[in-house]
Amino acid sequence: MHFYTRTDRRGNTFCFRFDFCKDTDENRPSENLGQVLFGERIETSPYKFSFKADKACVKVCTKSYDTGSREDKLKLDFLKKGMELNYQHHWIVDNMPVTWCYIVEDNQKVCNPGFPIGCLVNQEGKPKDACVINADFNKKNTYYVFNHVDITIHYHSGDETNGMHARLVAATLEPRSIKHSNDENPTCEETPMDIPADFKSNLKVTYTYSVTFKQNDDIRWASRWDYILVSMPHSNIQWFSIMNSLVIVLFLSGMVAMIMLRTLHKDIARYNQMDQEEAQEESGWKQVHGDVFRPPRMGMLLSVFLGQGTQVFIMTFITLFLACLGFLSPANRGALMTCAVVLWVLLGTSAGYVSARLYKTFGGENWKTNVLLTAFLCPGIVFVDFFLMNLILWVEGSSAAVPFGTLVAILALWFGISVPLTFVGAFFGFKKPGIEPPVQTNQIPRQIPQQSFFTKPVPGIIMGGILPFGCIFIQLFFILNSIWSHQMYYMFGFLFLVFIILVITCSEATVLLCYFHLCAEDYHWWWRSFLTSGFTAVYLFVYAVHYFFSKLQIIGAASTILYFGYTLIMVLIFFIFTGTMGFFSCFWFVNKIYSVLKVD
Known part of the structure; x- marks a missing residue:
């Protein structure tokens, strides 16, 4: 022994x-x-x-x-x-x-x-x-x-x-x-x-x-x-974090329920009882029905992000679910990362399908570029960052540097499995018709009225990421401790519950802000819904900077570059994930409310 x-x-x-x-x-x-x-x-x-x-x-x-x-x-x-x-x-x-x-x-x-x-x-x-x-x-x-x-x-x-x-x-x-x-x-x-x-x-x-x-x-x-x-005295803090997050979720759920069941129900009923001339005098979200489904600018990039976000969401959900069941316990070293990588590779089909379907909904026709960007843009950024960080480890003579053979194996998984599966998913996505909007789009865009400070894009996006980050920041402390401070992470049950709360919070906060902007007759909701919840990643980066200066004792340029290099990978993945959750929630919300309007 x-x-x-x-x-x-x-x-x-x-x-x-x-x-x-x-x-x-x-x-x-x-x-x-x-x-x-x-x-x-x-x-x-x-x-x-x-x-x-x-x-x-x-x-x-x-x-x-x-x-x-x-x-x-x-x-x-x-x-x-x-x-x-x-x-x-x-x-x-x-x-x-x-x-x-x-x-x-x-x-x-x-x-x-x-x-x-x-x-x-x-x-x-x-x-x-x-x-x-x-x-x-x-x-x-x-x-x-x-x-x-x-x-x-x-x-x-x-x-x-x-x-x-x-x-x-x-x-x-x-x-x-x-x-x-x-x-x-x-x-x-x-x-x-x-x-x-x-x-x-x-x-x-x-x-x-x-x-x-x-x-x-x-x-x-x-x-x-x-x-x-x-022996690790974290459970009481974890339960405090969970209760804090649940209060936020209940508050947001009450707000959304009030909008859906009271405000929207009354507005839709009154709108449908009016004749066309009286309806023209209405203001707010009902007046932008002819522009709300106008294709967004840079729809290609948005569809690529959403395809990758779907892939990350499914991968994260399955990985955490298996970890909760005990299959990825700390006793099985490296199993968590191995499972995540394998799932990401096998889920290329979902990324290609979602990206192609949404790109076709936006009216895009350059399908080859869409497929290539879906397969290579975000994974390429992550791989280049990871390779540069690994190059620093090589130069420093670190035993933690990933061997060249392993890098070749990663590229083989990417190009040999993930990319072909992405093409397969895109093939089926482009074969199907785009998602049909419930209302027709006017030929001439409607002029957007002057917006107040709180309904302008930038303040709304900044405010949208506060509540989702408030649900995860305590859990984030333990995750960063596990990664950088030699502490074993085992609280996958807490993490899975916080993951569900994060998804719900991102969805509800984005739906609320989307509704407020539509009431202000601003129909540019496509990118805003993605960026509103995606801005949570910016708060994640700010917290990582705070953690670096307050909790760690890292000296030397190489170690500092390594910390922020790996942090940027985490922030990018988190940005795509949270942005995707916000977008699909708003997409469902907007389709739901405009599908019940009787618009000739």
């Missing part, structure tokens, strides 16, 4: 750059597509032991640093920098994260799937990060490296009568800093291993570990992740 150490691009913790003990005898295990795309790498570890065989203070290796060696100085400086920035080890045994459990306020136990490589006591004598756990870490301007770990393996004895063998159900450790007086025969009882900020004398760091096996038949194999998940 042995450990795997995991590295990823989220914290740039690349173990081959740090001067730790390495295992040179074994090869790296293979990873799935999701792990590779997400930047996760698994390396074999030199910490080895046998099942049920306890070990005490076993030496792994000794690292020496000579003041006369420039290479040694660089290695030690790099290690110090990692301790200062609270870089983390991530270990895996039997596909279980080796967790560091500690007590926080109110005697609450928290288990973190990672532990720091060391810590720092600054020049003022204030301990930072993990240095607060030990009162012996008291020297000013000193680093303390965690060169020893006490590992505890909990196992279930199984049932030999039913053929069930003993299984590992939990793995925890306690990091310690020890200055070994005897490197060959360590006792693991000495004072902490302190490293002065000034490298003035030769230094030796010996890495050791102890292993203890404990039988625990109370934890079943199926629930062996529970002790990690329960």
Whole structure:
């Protein structure tokens, strides 16, 4: 039995750059597509032991640093920098994260799937990060490296009568800093291993570990992740977020119901009872029936966005639904990303069909350009951004860089499966007639009257994204923490519920603003309905900028570019998704209200 150490691009913790003990005898295990795309790498570890065989203070290796060696100085400086920035080890045994459990306020136990490589006591004598756990870490301007770990393996004895063998159900450790007086025969009882900020004398760091096996038949194999998940104190915050979002949804639903059942019903009934001359004197949304279905400008681009948005929506819905059922749990590493990529590739048909059908509804005839843009525009932007970010990782020598072979495989999936399926969907979409509007369109466009400040396009679009973002910003904090702060994300039930609330909120907020603009006799609703809910992505980007400066400690131009590069990919996908939800809601709303008008 042995450990795997995991590295990823989220914290740039690349173990081959740090001067730790390495295992040179074994090869790296293979990873799935999701792990590779997400930047996760698994390396074999030199910490080895046998099942049920306890070990005490076993030496792994000794690292020496000579003041006369420039290479040694660089290695030690790099290690110090990692301790200062609270870089983390991530270990895996039997596909279980080796967790560091500690007590926080109110005697609450928290288990973190990672532990720091060391810590720092600054020049003022204030301990930072993990240095607060030990009162012996008291020297000013000193680093303390965690060169020893006490590992505890909990196992279930199984049932030999039913053929069930003993299984590992939990793995925890306690990091310690020890200055070994005897490197060959360590006792693991000495004072902490302190490293002065000034490298003035030769230094030796010996890495050791102890292993203890404990039988625990109370934890079943199926629930062996529970002790990690329960220890993360986020559920109360999640429920607060859900209740806050539900209040917004109920408020919007009440507004939409009032418009649909009262205002629109009375207006339509009164309009249909009038003769034509009296109807001409009416104002508001009823007067623009001859222009409301006039094809929008840049209908080609809008149809392409809507096709891609449909593809993203179906992909996200199925992925989150499968995650809620437990098929994409954290125990199955990389499964979430792999599932999302495979679904996106297979859903090219839906993108081509929706884009072609809407483009034909807009009166477009250049079908070849429409199909090509649907297949290549948005995926091309994402791939170019991803390739540039990966190029930076290559230049920096990061182990998180996606190999060239994987990039070729991604291109093969795109060009070999997704693009042909997009063409197939577009073929069936163009074979069908465009969506017939319920009212005829006048030949001469109606003049739009002077608009107030709140019914102008820009203020309406800016206001439209506030409510949807208010429904997700708390959940967004946990998602960003999971991506960038080495925290495991497991709350897919909450995420799926917030996803449904987001769809409803985007739809209802866009319908309300669309109705207000039609009442102001502004019939340019096509692009506005897309941009109103799509503007939520702008708030997402602003929040990501705030998170970067307030929560992360990223230094260097390369790491900053990587953060914003990957953030732009997320913002673009979110923009297309939310914009599509708003557009189709308004499309249904406008068709519904004008289909009941008796217009000659």
